[in-house]
Amino acid sequence: MTRLLYFAWVKEKTGIASEDIELPGGIATVAELIAWLKTRGPEFENAFAQEETIRAAVDQTHTKADAPIAGAKEIAFFPPVTGG
């Protein structure tokens, strides 16, 4: 099981803050995971429409789209950060 987390407007668009799911086989990278998420319905397609804007973190570490996700416990998707 992998925990997926969504924050800020990504969360608003998907309609959920987190979910625990069994990822289908063959998904090796963050970009491939996004491609699969987009097939899960109009909310997800809309949430990830601006794919180049969305940032990802694997196990709470900032990660690039081509980074591998094998063995990840927690993968988060969010807009560029705006704290401070």
Next chain:
Amino acid sequence: MIRVQSGDFDIAKEIEALRKGPTGDSRTDMGAIVTFTGTVRDTHGMTEGAVTAMTLEHYPGMTEKELARIETEAHARWPLAATLIVHRVGRLEPGDNIVLVITASAHREAAFEAARFLMDYLKTSAPFWKRESGPEGKRWVDAKKTDTEAAARWRHE
């Protein structure tokens, strides 16, 4: 030291706590203490009064991890006696405190530079998101290119 909290902070008390060593005595190795405080503006772009409230969301767990990581990096770059980062989350109003950075060193240069470094890195890597509310409704604040550039500068030095 890092802290994420919904409540306000008292700058004077935070400085006092930082200046106390493990024994409770006032430390004598600090010659310079710099503080930076970020507060909520009521402006959006050029429009005054456009923001009546701001809500800060964050990623519990990763936020603390990122803040600790940038604090460790600051200590590796400068000879710092002590540092503190406090960031608030939840609903805030114009004029409220958002973030506090304190850096203490033997000399002012390290304290000034480290404070700036911590803020530049915090703004581009700590997972916080601001949502403004105002007469025109709610909107997520967009990340600024100038913030990314400010953080990138430190990588070339």
